[in-house]
Amino acid sequence: MILIMGASSGLGAALAKQYSEDQQQVFISGRNAQRLANTASTCDAKYLAGSKSVDLCNAQAISLLFDELPTVPSTIIFSAGSGCFGNLDTQQPEIISAVIDNNLLSACLFLREVVKRYQDLAINVVVVMSTAAQSAKAGESTYCAVKWGVKGLIESLRLELKAKPIRFSAVYPGGMDTDFWPSSGKTLDTSSFMSADEAARMLKGALIQTEHGCVADITINRR
Amino acid sequence: MILIMGASSGLGAALAKQYSEDQQQVFISGRNAQRLANTASTCDAKYLAGSKSVDLCNAQAISLLFDELPTVPSTIIFSAGSGCFGNLDTQQPEIISAVIDNNLLSACLFLREVVKRYQDLAINVVVVMSTAAQSAKAGESTYCAVKWGVKGLIESLRLELKAKPIRFSAVYPGGMDTDFWPSSGKTLDTSSFMSADEAARMLKGALIQTEHGCVADITINRR
Amino acid sequence: MILIMGASSGLGAALAKQYSEDQQQVFISGRNAQRLANTASTCDAKYLAGSKSVDLCNAQAISLLFDELPTVPSTIIFSAGSGCFGNLDTQQPEIISAVIDNNLLSACLFLREVVKRYQDLAINVVVVMSTAAQSAKAGESTYCAVKWGVKGLIESLRLELKAKPIRFSAVYPGGMDTDFWPSSGKTLDTSSFMSADEAARMLKGALIQTEHGCVADITINRR
Amino acid sequence: MILIMGASSGLGAALAKQYSEDQQQVFISGRNAQRLANTASTCDAKYLAGSKSVDLCNAQAISLLFDELPTVPSTIIFSAGSGCFGNLDTQQPEIISAVIDNNLLSACLFLREVVKRYQDLAINVVVVMSTAAQSAKAGESTYCAVKWGVKGLIESLRLELKAKPIRFSAVYPGGMDTDFWPSSGKTLDTSSFMSADEAARMLKGALIQTEHGCVADITINRR
Numbered sequence: 013m014i015l016i017m018g019a020s021s022g023l024g025a026a027l028a029k030q031y032s033e034d035q036q037q038v039f040i041s042g043r044n045a046q047r048l049a050n051t052a053s054t055c056d057a058k059y060l061a062g063s064k065s066v067d068l069c070n071a072q073a074i075s076l077l078f079d080e081l082p083t084v085p086s087t088i089i090f091s092a093g094s095g096c097f098g099n100l101d102t103q104q105p106e107i108i109s110a111v112i113d114n115n116l117l118s119a120c121l122f123l124r125e126v127v128k129r130y131q132d133l134a135i136n137v138v139v140v141m142s143t144a145a146q147s148a149k150a151g152e153s154t155y156c157a158v159k160w161g162v163k164g165l166i167e168s169l170r171l172e173l174k175a176k177p178i179r180f181s182a183v184y185p186g187g188m189d190t191d192f193w194p195s196s197g198k199t200l201d202t203s204s205f206m207s208a209d210e211a212a213r214m215l216k217g218a219l220i221q222t223e224h225g226c227v228a229d230i231t232i233n234r235r
Numbered sequence: 236m237i238l239i240m241g242a243s244s245g246l247g248a249a250l251a252k253q254y255s256e257d258q259q260q261v262f263i264s265g266r267n268a269q270r271l272a273n274t275a276s277t278c279d280a281k282y283l284a285g286s287k288s289v290d291l292c293n294a295q296a297i298s299l300l301f302d303e304l305p306t307v308p309s310t311i312i313f314s315a316g317s318g319c320f321g322n323l324d325t326q327q328p329e330i331i332s333a334v335i336d337n338n339l340l341s342a343c344l345f346l347r348e349v350v351k352r353y354q355d356l357a358i359n360v361v362v363v364m365s366t367a368a369q370s371a372k373a374g375e376s377t378y379c380a381v382k383w384g385v386k387g388l389i390e391s392l393r394l395e396l397k398a399k400p401i402r403f404s405a406v407y408p409g410g411m412d413t414d415f416w417p418s419s420g421k422t423l424d425t426s427s428f429m430s431a432d433e434a435a436r437m438l439k440g441a442l443i444q445t446e447h448g449c450v451a452d453i454t455i456n457r458r
Numbered sequence: 459m460i461l462i463m464g465a466s467s468g469l470g471a472a473l474a475k476q477y478s479e480d481q482q483q484v485f486i487s488g489r490n491a492q493r494l495a496n497t498a499s500t501c502d503a504k505y506l507a508g509s510k511s512v513d514l515c516n517a518q519a520i521s522l523l524f525d526e527l528p529t530v531p532s533t534i535i536f537s538a539g540s541g542c543f544g545n546l547d548t549q550q551p552e553i554i555s556a557v558i559d560n561n562l563l564s565a566c567l568f569l570r571e572v573v574k575r576y577q578d579l580a581i582n583v584v585v586v587m588s589t590a591a592q593s594a595k596a597g598e599s600t601y602c603a604v605k606w607g608v609k610g611l612i613e614s615l616r617l618e619l620k621a622k623p624i625r626f627s628a629v630y631p632g633g634m635d636t637d638f639w640p641s642s643g644k645t646l647d648t649s650s651f652m653s654a655d656e657a658a659r660m661l662k663g664a665l666i667q668t669e670h671g672c673v674a675d676i677t678i679n680r681r
Numbered sequence: 682m683i684l685i686m687g688a689s690s691g692l693g694a695a696l697a698k699q700y701s702e703d704q705q706q707v708f709i710s711g712r713n714a715q716r717l718a719n720t721a722s723t724c725d726a727k728y729l730a731g732s733k734s735v736d737l738c739n740a741q742a743i744s745l746l747f748d749e750l751p752t753v754p755s756t757i758i759f760s761a762g763s764g765c766f767g768n769l770d771t772q773q774p775e776i777i778s779a780v781i782d783n784n785l786l787s788a789c790l791f792l793r794e795v796v797k798r799y800q801d802l803a804i805n806v807v808v809v810m811s812t813a814a815q816s817a818k819a820g821e822s823t824y825c826a827v828k829w830g831v832k833g834l835i836e837s838l839r840l841e842l843k844a845k846p847i848r849f850s851a852v853y854p855g856g857m858d859t860d861f862w863p864s865s866g867k868t869l870d871t872s873s874f875m876s877a878d879e880a881a882r883m884l885k886g887a888l889i890q891t892e893h894g895c896v897a898d899i900t901i902n903r904r
Contacts, residue, residue, distance in 0.1 A: 071328035099395055100343070100388075101351040105294035108343045112335060116384065120323070120331045120377055128324040134681075148390030150397075154343055157388040161339065164383025165323075167371030172322055174373075179681060187671075206671030214673055218664035221681070225633075225652030227660055229677035234670050235580075235625055357904075402904060410894075429894030437896055441887035447903050448856075448875030450883055454898035458803075458848060458890070517774035545841055546789070546834075547797040551740035554789045558781060562830065566769070566777045566823055574770040594836030596843075600789055606833025607785065611769075611826035613817030618768055620819075 013037040013061050015085040017068070017122065018092030020047035023140060023185060025054070026212035027089060032059035034216075039081060041066050042092070068092055068118035074125045084133065087219075088126060091140040092118055093158075100153045108154050115158035119165060127173065134177040136226065138219065139166050143186030143231065181219065181227055185211050187234035206234045236260040236284050238308040240291070240345065241315030243270035246363060246408060248277070249435035250312060255282035257439075262304060264289050265315070291315055291341035297348045307356065310442075311349060314363040315341055316381075323376045331377050338381035342388060350396065357400040359449065361442065362389050366409030366454060404442065404450055408434050410457035429457050459483040459507050461531040463514070463568065464538030466493035469586060469631060471500070472658035473535060478505035480662075485527060487512050488538070514538055514564035520571045530579065533665075534572060537586040538564055539604075546599045554600050561604035565611060573619065580623040582672065584665065585612050589632030589677060627665065627673055631657050633680035652680045682706040682730050684754040686737070686791065687761030689716035692809060692854060694723070695881035696758060701728035703885075708750060710735050711761070737761055737787035743794045753802065756888075757795060760809040761787055762827075769822045777823050784827035788834060796842065803846040805895065807888065808835050812855030812900065850888065850896055854880050856903035875903045 014031055018024040020042030028040045032055035040055070042048040045065040052063045066077045096103065096111035119139070126137055144152055145159035166182050187205045211232050218230045237254055241247040243265030251263045255278035263278070265271040268288040275286045289300045319326065319334035342362070349360055367375055368382035389405050410428045434455050441453045460477055464470040466488030474486045478501035486501070488494040491511040498509045512523045542549065542557035565585070572583055590598055591605035612628050633651045657678050664676045683700055687693040689711030697709045701724035709724070711717040714734040721732045735746045765772065765780035788808070795806055813821055814828035835851050856874045880901050887899045 099350075100347050100392060101354070103347065105344055105347075108347070109340060112340055112343070116339070116380060117332060117335055120335070120380065121328055124323050124326065124328075124331070127322075131324070145387075148387060148394050150391065150395040153388050153391035153395060156391040157339060157343065157384040160387030161380040161384030164368075164371060165376050165380035168373065168376035168379045169323060171371050172373040172376060184675075186674075204670060206668060210668035210671045213668055214664075214666055214671055217666040218660075218673060218676060220660055220663040222652060222656035222659055224650060224680050225656045225660055225678055226681050227664060227676060228632075228679040229630075229675065230664065230673060231675035232671055233674040235667070235672050407898075409897075427893060429891060433891035433894045436891055437887075437889055437894055440889040441883075441896060441899060443883055443886040444904070445875060445879035445882055447873060448879045448883055448901055449904050450887060450899060451855075451902040452853075452898065452900035453887060453896060455894055456897040457893050458895050545796075546793050546838060547800070549793065551790055551793075554793070555786060558786055558789070562785070562826060563778060563781055566781070566826065567774055570769050570772065570774075570777070573768075577770070591833075594833060594840050596837065596841040599834050599837035599841060602837045603785060603789065603830040603834035607826040607830030610814075610817060610829030611822050614819065614822035614825045615769060617817050618819040618822060 013039055013081075013083050013085045015039045015041070015081065015088045017041050017088070017090045018140070019051050020044045020065075021051075022091065023188065023208050023211050023215070024089065024091035025051040026208040027091070027215065028052075029054045030209070030212050030216060032056040035059055037061040039063070039085065041077060043067065068122055069113045071121050071125070074122055078125060078129055084130070085135065087136045087138065089138040089140065090119065090122060092122075093140075093142075096154050097152055099151055103154060111154050112158055115155075116161045116165075119162045123165065123169065127169065127178070131173055131176045131178045134179070136179050136181060136219075136221065138181045138183060140183045140185065143184050143233065146184055146231070179226060182229045183215060184229070184231040185215075185233070186231070188232075204234060206232075236262055236304075236306050236308045238262045238264070238304065238311045240264050240311070240313045241363070242274050243267045243288075244274075245314065246411065246431045246434050246438070247312065247314035248274040249431040250314070250438065251275075252277045253432070253435050253439060255279040258282055260284040262286070262308065264300060266290065291345055292336050294344050294348070297345055301348060301352055307353070308358065310359045310361065311353075312361040312363065313342065313345060315345075316363075316365075319378050320375055322374055326377060334377050335381055338378075339384045339388075342385045346388065346392065350392065350401070354396055354399045354401045357402070359402050359404060359442075359444065361404045361406060363406045363408065366407050366456065369407055369454070402449060405452045406438060407452070407454040408438075408456070409454070411455075427457060429455075459485055459527075459529050459531045461485045461487070461527065461534045463487050463534070463536045464586070465497050466490045466511075467497075468537065469634065469654045469657050469661070470535065470537035471497040472654040473537070473661065475500045476655070476658050476662060478502040481505055483507040485509070485531065487523060489513065514568055515559050517567050517571070520568055524571060524575055530576070531581065533582045533584065535584040535586065536565065536568060538568075539586075539588075542600050543598055545597055549600060557600050558604055561601075562607045562611075565608045569611065569615065573615065573624070577619055577622045577624045580625070582625050582627060582665075582667065584627045584629060586629045586631065589630050589679065592630055592677070625672060625674075628675045629661060630675070630677040631661075631679070632677070634678075650680060652678075682708055682750075682752050682754050684708045684710070684750065684757045686710050686757070686759045687809070688720050689713045689734075690720075691760065692857065692877050692880050692884070693758065693760035694720040695877040696760070696884065697721075698723045699878070699881050699885060701725040704728055706730040708732070708754065710746060712736065737791055738782045740790050740794070743791055747794060747798055753799070754804065756805045756807065758807045758809065759788065759791060761791075762809075762811075765824050766821055768820055772823060780823050781827055784824075785830045785834075788831045792834065792838065796838065796847070800842055800845045800847045803848070805848050805850060805888075805890065807850045807852060809852045809854065812853050812902065815853055815900070848895060848897075851898045852884060853898070853900040854884075854902070855900070857901075873903060875901075
């Protein structure tokens with residue numbers, strides 16, 4: 013079973029649909045119950061192991077989610093997050109606080125629970141960030157800040173847990189056309205961007221593992 | 236006048252003392268009023284332009300601080316922050332939340348106010364991070380996360396504001412012996428570490444500017 | 459047709475074999491004619507478009523290779539290189555010079571020719587480096603130097619040619635069990651390493667492109 | 682005594698002049714004997730410990746240089762190198778080969794000799810690169826390649842020798858107005874750039890060491 017966090021839209025939703033079509037069991041989660049139900053309706057019901065909305069800034073809620081999983085997942089994909097754009101001096105303090113909570117605090121608390129429960133299992137934890145985690149961008153200072161933060165978290169966890177069987181894959185998509193952009197208040201011509209479906213297809217191809225090897229990092233971009 | 240944030244201890248306190256001894260006006264700020272008073276008592280009173288404790292997670296309180304400054308600072312040194320150590324699964328959620336607030340949210344809100352007020356002035360904004368902002372470290376995953384986050388913020392602000400006269404210097408100290416370590420719950424033999432006084436002396440040497448040039452980034456480490 | 463450089467052994471040889479089995483035309487090249495013939499013998503003859511040994515430090519020889527290609531390649535995979543290990547003070551000057559030639563000069567001259575000929579075509583140029591291009595390693599200083607160098611070259615070419623249709627994918631394998639290790643004079647227990655065949659299988663999965671997107675960077679590591 | 686390599690022009694020449702004015706003994710070296718003599722003539726003769734031109738691509742010549750030093754240097758500053766600009770497809774193969782030799786092979790061979798002789802001494806080895814070692818730049822692909830290469834070399838040497846008393850400082854200047862630019866065939870308006878004298882003054886300030894600490898990395902840029 014593949015646990016997909018942030019499945020209510022974008023890449024997470026596309027992965028849920030495609031994995032279920034590939035006849036893989038998926039358990040989906042997201043902030044928004046209504047939108048999560050939409051994703052669930054796109055999945056092949058036979059391969060939808062469950063669905064549960066959760067507040068990723070609440071450690072107890074996260075723990076409950078894991079308590080309710082029908083089985084231990086073989087792969088966990090963390091694709092939650094929200095955007096925040098515009099020059100720093102134009103961003104409201106509450107928005108800054110929210111983007112930190114939704115991207116960095118959520119990743120810390122979620123991965124803390126994953127590590128507590130599963131560090132001794134050979135589970136692959138796939139963390140979806142953004143190319144904003146790899147380079148600085150004007151007009152995206154707080155978004156880059158939280159994504160660089162998640163990258164620092166993952167790289168440190170790899171060192172911390174290198175003697176353990178749990179593994180982390182880092183995914184950096186860029187230039188993806190999802191409703192992430194309108195919901196972030198940024199107007200962009202995204203007609204040449206790749207769709208979430210395209211990104212999901214490439215990501216699935218890249219996440220294939222072999223007996224001794226795995227893909228550790230992958231950057232997917234528009235051509 | 237040099238505005239020093241995080242002056243209640245460590246490198247910020249050492250810089251306050253040394254700059255006042257160099258007959259430079261300093262205005263000091265920090266979370267803890269009592270410890271800030273201690274720092275003030277080490278400064279040459281003639282060169283202490285003011286002192287005010289402030290909660291850097293409160294945007295209004297930050298704005299008030301700037302309203303009360305006697306003059307526009309020529310240099311702003313941001314050296315606030317707190318540590319958080321141990322493997323991720325051993326950290327309590329409230330501690331993780333606090334380390335994010337004290338290091339990343341505070342930097343975002345503080346620099347937002349600086350940029351709002353001063354982006355059109357040739358002010359040098361010196362942001363003190365840590366070598367934990369430059370590399371991953373086992374047992375420091377959340378601390379690395381917030382410090383990588385601040386680095387992403389600064390690098391993005393540089394791009395965002397490159398047409399403006401305001402400038403950002405990034406400082407990465409490592410292996411410094413301050414009460415940061417005991418207050419972070421980490422037991423270390425710090426006898427070979429450099430003192431905050433030593434780091435302050437090197438930093439002052441490095442922050443000298445010339446007509447056309449300045450030090451953009453500096454990493455200070457124990458030998 | 460896929461042009462594979464460095465096909466006489468390791469990942470390049472494994473990719474040649476696998477792509478020909480997938481019924482893709484391959485043209486293979488390498489330094490060593492004898493070993494290149496070995497690789498050719500592992501490929502399905504129907505899908506071997508050609509084979510030619512070439513000295514990648516000779517710009518004219520590189521140009522001749524392209525003159526002799528039966529068609530313009532749709533994908534070019536550059537997997538040439540050689541290792542060099544041991545502490546810097548133990549390496550002989552001629553070995554240092556050779557590792558620079560075989561890894562960095564060769565990449566510069568080869569990519570120069572690719573860019574001269576094909577920058578206006580939507581060709582995907584896949585450059586295989588090593589995790590030694592991403593992090594420093596004790597005992598591998600010159601090898602890291604040349605691999606960091608190739609990474610700097612690729613990242614700059616991406617900026618230089620971003621308005622052009624040509625695209626570059628960067629591949630960073632680590633912990634692969636090939637005869638690279640014995641030929642580099644390094645003794646390692648590589649029993650837990652992934653084989654070149656495994657790495658080739660993952661790489662092929664990751665290099666799938668969609669209409670608007672492609673994999674820009676991929677790090678493959680042993681689990 | 683401070684040994685300065687690449688002292689025939691630019692930052693190396695400015696450092697030689699300034700350190701001699703500060704009454705520090707300097708020994709200067711460079712490729713070009715005539716230009717090295719020019720630098721020597723700007724130094725206070727009482728503090729010029731010696732001068733010798735050397736081909737840094739010749740390991741024996743490097744060894745001879747060290748044999749002839751009057752004393753073991755306390756600090757070694759490596760500021761040798763040459764530029765190479767323009768899109769990759771416009772660069773001649775011999776120019777590419779020369780830029781690799783002058784920047785990367787020279788650094789490998791020189792630092793190899795330094796490490797062989799001095800790894801057990803508390804010498805500070807200062808390696809001057811460029812901001813081109815830190816980020817990719819269009820039109821500078823081979824120059825970035827060699828500078829990224831030197832950075833990879835230094836970072837690996839630090840790991841390789843961390844138990845030894847020898848220390849490495851990395852210096853990244855950007856936007857400096859020297860005859861480097863015209864000699865590299867690049868036409869730039871450098872009127873807002875910092876002069877080599879300014880950069881030397883900042884670098885001297887930054888290189889001050891304390892009992893337990895030193896500046897490990899420093900980026901100097903125009904304002």
